[in-house]
Amino acid sequence: VSVAALSLYRPVWEQGEQRLAGHDEDVLTLAVAAAWPLAERHEVRRVVVVTPSPDVLEGFGVGVIARALDLGREATVELRVGGAPALVDALLEDRPGSLVVGIDLAAGAAAAAAAYLADGSGLEVTAAGRVNGSLPMRVRQVGDDHTAVYGDGRVERELATVPLVTELRGEGEPCLVGVAPGEARRLKARAVPLPTQGPAAVLFALAALAREDGAGAVRLVAVDAGSAVAADVLRAEVDVLTDERPGVPAGERPVVSQPVEVPFSMPAYARAFDAKIGLVAATCSCGEVSYPPRQLCLNCGRDRDTSPTPLARTGEIYTCVKVHVPIPGIAGPYGLAIVALDGSPVRVLAQVADAGGREAAIGERGRLVLRRVALREGVPDYGYAFQSEIGLVDEGVPA
Numbered sequence: 001v002s003v004a005a006l007s008l009y010r011p012v013w014e015q016g017e018q019r020l021a022g023h024d025e026d027v028l029t030l031a032v033a034a035a036w037p038l039a040e041r042h043e044v045r046r047v048v049v050v051t052p053s054p055d056v057l058e059g060f061g062v063g064v065i066a067r068a069l070d071l072g073r074e075a076t077v078e079l080r081v082g083g084a085p086a087l088v089d090a091l092l093e094d095r096p097g098s099l100v101v102g103i104d105l106a107a108g109a110a111a112a113a114a115a116y117l118a119d120g121s122g123l124e125v126t127a128a129g130r131v132n133g134s135l136p137m138r139v140r141q142v143g144d145d146h147t148a149v150y151g152d153g154r155v156e157r158e159l160a161t162v163p164l165v166t167e168l169r170g171e172g173e174p175c176l177v178g179v180a181p182g183e184a185r186r187l188k189a190r191a192v193p194l195p196t197q198g199p200a201a202v203l204f205a206l207a208a209l210a211r212e213d214g215a216g217a218v219r220l221v222a223v224d225a226g227s228a229v230a231a232d233v234l235r236a237e238v239d240v241l242t243d244e245r246p247g248v249p250a251g252e253r254p255v256v257s258q259p260v261e262v263p264f265s266m267p268a269y270a271r272a273f274d275a276k277i278g279l280v281a282a283t284c285s286c287g288e289v290s291y292p293p294r295q296l297c298l299n300c301g302r303d304r305d306t307s308p309t310p311l312a313r314t315g316e317i318y319t320c321v322k323v324h325v326p327i328p329g330i331a332g333p334y335g336l337a338i339v340a341l342d343g344s345p346v347r348v349l350a351q352v353a354d355a356g357g358r359e360a361a362i363g364e365r366g367r368l369v370l371r372r373v374a375l376r377e378g379v380p381d382y383g384y385a386f387q388s389e390i391g392l393v394d395e396g397v398p399a
Ligand SMILES: [Zn+2]
Pocket: 284, 285, 286, 287, 288, 297, 298, 299, 300, 301, 302
């Protein structure tokens, strides 16, 4: 089995060298952002999401991912807690038809990436060694949301990183994932710029290796909390889909200025879920298309004579407005757009994502992306937001 295609995603919100997640992004929306370009092109039988930030590992995330990626009924979705080594392990399970997704959302920096595994051509990844250690190198102080490095970095280096890398590095310059860039240089590792140090970074590293010239295998060592997994990567041509946009200052992210509890209705959520997350309209036998789907046709009056119709996720702004008035519980200021979807008479109302201070314009093209549109009584409510394609780099790069 080999890695046949890769997809890389980083949020637009820029702070120094880092990209931060938006107020409407979390593990699930990042997973869908990275996985969708591959799910759209390949038959996916299984999705494995690896993240060290398990804020949504109750079962409902499975349904959100399955519907948003339009997976078949037989497809399985697994949510796993782990760092970079856990992602390498998921690749080494050798299951063709799998999408392996890594999500990094720690220490402020966010990145997401996905790999599609298939028989045949692509990057070959084979197991080359493992150390199952355990050192509590990340600590969480009482009352703190984020983990921090235990003590100082030198303790981590001498007790964990150096022994692991020494044991697994093999001949030549390995590619190290899970250590800070300065540490990788000190350990004489290959210079591969990576956005983060968690599971997503493994796939960014594979994309970088695919672009390198040169024959022969490269040793990749993924390190985390006293454990490490090594794999040999045989470079080959592979599609790399990169969703990268010009950065928008993180200070322009919309904020909730008046926090209030927004009421939530589970029956309403349950009724809307499939059509909303799957972006599925209803087509009456007379041809009328409705979204949200209607049982009773407004055109011909037929009742329950409809078939489900998946909608395109691309389109253009029919009209839009920017809302500056603070709305309790809603992050603002925000843009609202009515989006005319490609190949369909349907127009959907959606918030404009990732625009910061920029105002969207009529006729702007873009696509609908899954976002956490609200948090109601603590329940994340997912839906689609419009993301402009201005500045988008979305290319298949043959290595
Ligand atoms: Zn009708």
